[in-house]
Amino acid sequence: MTELDTSAHVGQVDVAALVEPDRVHGSVYTSQEVYDQEMDRIFRNGWVFVAHVSEVPEPGDYVTRRIAGEPWIVVRGKDGEVRVLANRCTHRGNRLCNADAGNSSSFRCPYHGWTFSNDGHLAGVPMRDGYGSSFHAVRDAMGLSPAAAVDSYGGFVFASLNPPAITLLEHLGRSTTAIDRLLAVSPTGELNLRAGWMKHDMRCNWKMVMENNVDGYHALFTHASVYDAVKPAKVSHVPSKVEVYVRDLGNGHSEIDYAKEYSRLDEEFIWFGRIRREKLPRYVAAMEEARGPEDTHRAFVVGPPHTLIFPNLFLAEMNVMTVEPLGPGRAIAYTTPALIPGADEVNEKTLRRSEGAMGPAGFLIADDGEIGARNQLGLAAGSPEWVVLRRGTESDITDETGIVNHDKSAETPQRGWWKHWTQVLTGTAAPGA
């Protein structure tokens, strides 16, 4: 798959005509041709999140994933290296590994018994004498196809299926600060993402899932039932009352940033149910031991990030979400809580908070899924043709952190997403740049 240029075979829709600075054409969510271009340009030729190192901590540990509909194995070899290998027997194409996760030194195809070591090389071919000598000449080249590039930042493993035009660090750009911010609440700077992924089948375009995650405008309406009937929002959702910012970080990454508001209040754990630090004594001690009291206080005040990393990763405060596109009108949202190694007193609360907010029965995301489904249904109407993203165009500020808007309801993150999306699809920016 590294030799065939598939880009020539996909749709000819001119996506540049579908995106303007403050609006996008509705067909970006509904067109199969646009979707095919996305899978090719964004998911097969750019950096995408595939797994977290804590999911494959030991040699032989693996998880299986799909990227752009293709099956992949993320596996740690006995040399300790994490590889991303096509989950397809090189003989007749059978899907080789059929579990979600496990540990194995090799993968044996159930069809004809070809066996591959977990670093991908072809280790065994039953009844090999039936192949002539010409086969033995090519056998070494018949290992599992690896992703062209695999790299990680802060334990988050990304792959580029085809050779990337830029490095992972170049792709991540300013969004590394968000990963750093998440790791700052862990005494060891590590995370445990092994609680399981909730898999939520959504009847909407994958981009709606991602864009909505950094939409500071919808909460008062989409989630009115939570704030009215269950508990008030952690800080006001009325933009004029808070210093909550939205930010286009560049490269399609964006965030809602509560740090300024939390710092102004100088109150710890607003983001964690306003829990008092006395309730988490071992965790607090471990943090202060590792980071000192000042950095610990700051981490407890500003909390984890609320940041989207283009194209498929969302650091949802103490959750991690990734989205898998399954056609223009369907996506699966995968969500897992971000647990902290050794901090059981925090983790049990994080688990319960995750269930409360996230996933198919979550108090928040179930309604986001419903709104996404209705959004998809609404877009079936051909008129008006455009979706409007004008909020905050006159109050965006460019500074060293990106394009910032001091009104959290501004559509600054969405404009950043679409600008980058267009550049990637039209080839004016490197995929994943």
Added chain:
Amino acid sequence: MSDLTSLGAAAAVPAGAVPAAGVDPALASFIYTEARLADEARYSQWEALWDDDAKYWVPMHPDHDPRVNVSYIYDNRRRIRSRVAQLNSGNRHSQTPPSVLRRLITNLEVVAQDADTTTLAANFVIYEYRFDLTVWAGRYEYRIRTRGGDLKLAAKTVHLVNAGGPVPTMSFLI
């Protein structure tokens, strides 16, 4: 496949389990009432069935441990109250209007019994009509307690056959 196998293991019925014909009619009636209230979106009446130490659990795998694994639902009594309050708000968009629901409960068996608590298990199928027809299926486990002449629901666990996911939005009372 492995999920189905382990589902059987998790919900294993010990020898000597009492099959449906032998189940106390009051317990069966309580279970059917709970199902009907959930089907008909009678949220507050449904909530009133629960005991104070309630546990309403929909795991992602039968072998999962809620202390280390995330579940689709793991509600204590307080969160059940919140869930019902949200549903009653009229703004729970994913249940506004409520899904049209009917569920069948069958293969009802008593799996354990002590002085005041009976544990029962049953298979279920739910037909949910929202955007279109969605079929849910799995195994229920109930812990029902006798309290001052009343029956109260102490625990309900829902082992979905598709717990491994993906699962559609599930904000109705399952």
